[in-house]
Amino acid sequence: MDLTRSPLAMPFPDMPKIDGVTLRVARARYKNWDRCDLTYAELAEGTSVAGVFTQSACASSEVELGREHVKSGSARALIVNAGNSNAFTGYRGREAVEQIMDQVAEHLGCASTQVFVSSTGVIGVPLPKDKARAGVAAALTAEPCGWEDAAKAIGTTDTFTKGAHASAMIGETKVHLCGFIKGSGMIAPDMATMLGYIFTDAAVEPAFLQEMLSAANLDSFSCITVDGDTSTSDTVLAFATGKAGHAPLSSWDSPGADAFSAALSDVCRQLAHLVVRDGEGAQKFVTIRVSGAVSDDSARRVGLAIANSPLVKTAIAGEDANWGRVVMAVGKAGEPADRDKLSIGFGGIWTAREGLPVAEYDEAPVAQHLKGQDIDISVDLGIGNGRASVWTCDLTHGYIAINADYRS
Numbered sequence: 001m002d003l004t005r006s007p008l009a010m011p012f013p014d015m016p017k018i019d020g021v022t023l024r025v026a027r028a029r030y031k032n033w034d035r036c037d038l039t040y041a042e043l044a045e046g047t048s049v050a051g052v053f054t055q056s057a058c059a060s061s062e063v064e065l066g067r068e069h070v071k072s073g074s075a076r077a078l079i080v081n082a083g084n085s086n087a088f089t090g091y092r093g094r095e096a097v098e099q100i101m102d103q104v105a106e107h108l109g110c111a112s113t114q115v116f117v118s119s120t121g122v123i124g125v126p127l128p129k130d131k132a133r134a135g136v137a138a139a140l141t142a143e144p145c146g147w148e149d150a151a152k153a154i155g156t157t158d159t160f161t162k163g164a165h166a167s168a169m170i171g172e173t174k175v176h177l178c179g180f181i182k183g184s185g186m187i188a189p190d191m192a193t194m195l196g197y198i199f200t201d202a203a204v205e206p207a208f209l210q211e212m213l214s215a216a217n218l219d220s221f222s223c224i225t226v227d228g229d230t231s232t233s234d235t236v237l238a239f240a241t242g243k244a245g246h247a248p249l250s251s252w253d254s255p256g257a258d259a260f261s262a263a264l265s266d267v268c269r270q271l272a273h274l275v276v277r278d279g280e281g282a283q284k285f286v287t288i289r290v291s292g293a294v295s296d297d298s299a300r301r302v303g304l305a306i307a308n309s310p311l312v313k314t315a316i317a318g319e320d321a322n323w324g325r326v327v328m329a330v331g332k333a334g335e336p337a338d339r340d341k342l343s344i345g346f347g348g349i350w351t352a353r354e355g356l357p358v359a360e361y362d363e364a365p366v367a368q369h370l371k372g373q374d375i376d377i378s379v380d381l382g383i384g385n386g387r388a389s390v391w392t393c394d395l396t397h398g399y400i401a402i403n404a405d406y407r408s
Contacts, residue, residue, distance in 0.1 A: 008277035008285050008373060008393075009160040012148045015178045016165065018199045020044030020241025024142040025153040028135025030083035030121065030128070036153040040139035041078040041197070042108070044241045048203075049075035049116070050210035052217045054234030060087035061094040062117045065101070066235060069113045073206025075239055076114040077104045079136060080154045080195060082182070086119040086127040087232035096127040100136055107140050118195050118235050120182060121156050151180035154195060157402055158184045158278055164270035168202075168263040170256030173246040175202040179267045183275035184226070194275050196221070196236040198267055202260055203242035205250040212261045213238045213268075220268035223300060223390045225307045226279035227399065238264070276391045281398025284316055286375045286391065292343075293386035298335045302379065303390030305333035313395035319370040321363055323351045330379060341382030348376065 021043060025036040051070040053063045079100055086093045097119075101112040108115075119127060151161040165178045183194025204212075213236070221236060242248065249257050277285055288306050293299035306312055306329040315322040323344045330337055340355035347369030350358050369375070375394075 004159065006159045006278045006282055008282055010274060010277060012151070012161050012163050013165060015147045015163055016176050018176060018178055018241065019201045019243035020047060021199045021239070022144050023147065023150040024139050025145050025149050026135050026139035026142050028081065028131045030081060030131060033083070036149070037082040038135040038139055039080040039150045039153045040136070040142075041150070041199070043076050043078070043239055044243060045076065046242050047075045048073055048206040048209050048240040048242070049237060050206060050213040051235065051237045052214060052221070054232065056232045056234070058088060058232050060085060060119065060233045061089070061097045062086060062119050063233060063235060065097055066116055066118070066237075069116060070237075072113050074114050075116060076108050076110040077116070078197060078237065078239070079104060079115070079117045079139070080197075081117070081119040081127065081132065081135075082154045082156055083121040084119055084125055084127050085121045085123050085233050087123045089124065089126040092126040096129050096132055099129055100132055103133060103136050104140070116237060118233065120154065120195055120233055123232060147178060147180060151182070154180075154182045156182065156184070157280060158182050160278060162271060162274040162278065164267045164274070166263040166266045168256065168259040170202060170244070170246045170249070170260060173244050175200060175244045175246070175260065177202070177263050177267050179271055181271040181275060184278045184280050194221070194234060196271050198236070198238040198264070200238070200240050201242070201244040202240050203244060203246055203248040204240040204260070205248050208250055208257075209238055209240055212264055215261070216265040216268040219265065220272040223303070223388065224272045224276050225304060225390070225392050226276060226282070273391060276393050279393035280402045281396040281400070282393035283396055284373055284375050284394040286316055286377065286393060288377045288379070288390045288392065289387070290379045290381070290390070291387040292341075292381040292383055293388070294336045294384040295386040296388055297386070299381075299386040299388035300390065302330055302333045302335050302337070302381070303388050305329045306377065306379065307390045307392035310395055313392065316370065316375055317394035317396045319367065321346055321351065321366040321370055326377065326379065330381070336383060337381055338383055343380040343382065345378040346370065346376065348378070354382065
């Protein structure tokens with residue numbers, strides 16, 4: 001499959017090392033390709049972990065075991081396989097995951113519950129145990145690598161590697177957060193819709209890390225969509241090694257908790273945006289801002305109805321200022337709305353206000369805005385104070401081409 005780099009691609013950032021995290025990659029050769037397709041992150045003893053996982057009823061064994069293991073709050077390692085999602089593979093798939101966990105746990109001298117595994121790729125093919133064992137063995141003894149190599153190894157239809165970082169002050173101590181993510185298609189907000197990993201040298205109690213990650217997810221990963229399809233393997237994990245040396249954050253009363261939470265939310269939002277920018281076939285990055293809803297949750301659902309509409313997305317691809325399609329999407333959302341109070345705009349220009357087209361509306365500046373790569377859609381429901389932002393991309397012929405021959 002020949003994948004052209006997305007025109008919305010961003011360069012991989014220069015990210016600092018995180019004390020307590022060692023990254024390695026290897027070739028498990030899950031597919032017939034000449035590239036690294038397994039990433040291994042070794043984590044220092046005492047590392048806290050938190051996670052959010054897909055709500056799919058057909059989740060992979062990796063997700064099922066991850067949900068259980070994250071309850072312990074402790075992590076020593078992460079393995080990510082690319083090229084095979086190992087989902088819908090029954091007991092054979094679960095055995096393959098348990099084999100990887102046991103293999104890494106034996107190497108590190110830790111409990112298998114401290115080893116987290118993710119897999120991404122084709123659904124319905126059991127992860128080959130022999131390739132997994134050989135790939136893990138190679139990774140365990142490989143030379144350490146950098147963030148970009150680790151991010152590149154977990155990609156499938158991704159056209160560019162995706163990373164983000166931020167920092168925060170906890171008292172007198174500066175802590176760093178670095179993350180990488182994969183995702184391009186099968187992206188719809190039912191938690192996370194991709195595989196993402198965030199690492200920090202901050203000291204954070206597991207329960208509080210989970211609380212902050214769950215909150216950050218609601219305004220980032222759960223506010224993006226490419227195609228309305230939720231993956232069986234969605235996982236976002238956050239690891240806190242505690243190597244920065246400050247007193248652990250345990251609640252919102254801990255000094256520096258707000259600053260760290262803001263940095264975590266920033267990294268999550270950056271990573272979420274990068275996934276949309278690499279949406280399969282995407283040519284335009286679309287921000288949908290909904291205001292005037294009865295609640296923030298309602299605003300988010302309205303925004304997602306607009307973002308998931310093929311008619312809206314194809315209009316954006318065709319650079320057509322068809323605000324009637326936005327009206328349609330608002331109406332079908334199943335959320336409170338009043339036709340006669342609804343306002344819609346593009347690029348900061350209102351095309352309709354309070355249920356009527358704007359008098360003497362000039363479409364020229366709106367059409368010019370739609371020719372750009374970054375598109376803004378504003379919707380004011382006019383019935384409350386709820387607001388939300390949702391991010392998506394246009395729907396092009398490229399999406400069909402990529403997914404029509406995905407397994408070839």
